[in-house]
Amino acid sequence: xxxxxxxxxxxxxxxxxxxxxxxxxxxxxxxxxxxxxxxxxxxxxxxxxxxxxxxxxxxxxxxxxxxxxxxxxxxxxxxxxxxxxxxxxxxxxxxxxxxxxxxxxxxxxxxxxxxxxxxxxxxxxxxxxxxxxxxxxxxxxxxxxxxxx
Numbered sequence: 001x002x003x004x005x006x007x008x009x010x011x012x013x014x015x016x017x018x019x020x021x022x023x024x025x026x027x028x029x030x031x032x033x034x035x036x037x038x039x040x041x042x043x044x045x046x047x048x049x050x051x052x053x054x055x056x057x058x059x060x061x062x063x064x065x066x067x068x069x070x071x072x073x074x075x076x077x078x079x080x081x082x083x084x085x086x087x088x089x090x091x092x093x094x095x096x097x098x099x100x101x102x103x104x105x106x107x108x109x110x111x112x113x114x115x116x117x118x119x120x121x122x123x124x125x126x127x128x129x130x131x132x133x134x135x136x137x138x139x140x141x142x143x144x145x146x147x148x149x
Contacts, residue, residue, distance in 0.1 A: 057140065059111035061094045063087070067118045069125045087129070088136040095138075116144035 062074040063082075073082045075094040082090050095111045113133060117126050126143070133141045 057112035059095065059097075061091055061111060061113045062144070063091075063113065063115050063129060065115065065117040065121050065125055065129065067120050069121060071129070084129075084132065087132060088138070091133065091138055092136070112140040112142060113138055114142050114144050 059075070064072040064074065066072065071082045071084065071087060073080055073087075073090050073094065076097070080090075091113060095113075115126060115129055130141055130143075
């Protein structure tokens with residue numbers, strides 16, 4: 001309730017806010033944050049390292065995205081250009097093909113699809129290829145760390 005002031009003619013209210021308590025609270029909070037900030041230790045994130053897979057895939061199918069977003073499919077030492085429409089069919093047929101160096105157990109061929117891209121390619125193009133493959137049900141889709149020539 002505003003305080004009333006009695007000045008000569010009559011009573012009138014003072015419409016002012018006292019800012020001193022607000023400033024006091026802000027200064028106390030500032031001091032608390034300044035004291036506690038150096039005590040907070042930066043958290044460490046443990047990222048998985050490369051090579052922790054239990055078994056390497058038998059067949060590695062590589063999809064290379066060029067600077068002009070053209071697709072090239074590399075499988076079993078063969079390289080061929082491919083369009084986005086034919087990508088899933090070509091990957092499925094490459095997964096179904098038996099590897100040339102057969103170890104005798106051809107019933108379960110383990111294959112992985114690796115997507116490699118040039119540095120100048122937009123991230124959107126890489127995600128689009130990955131999305132098309134995953135929607136088609138292709139298992140083990142991954143990204144290459146560095147483009148191998």
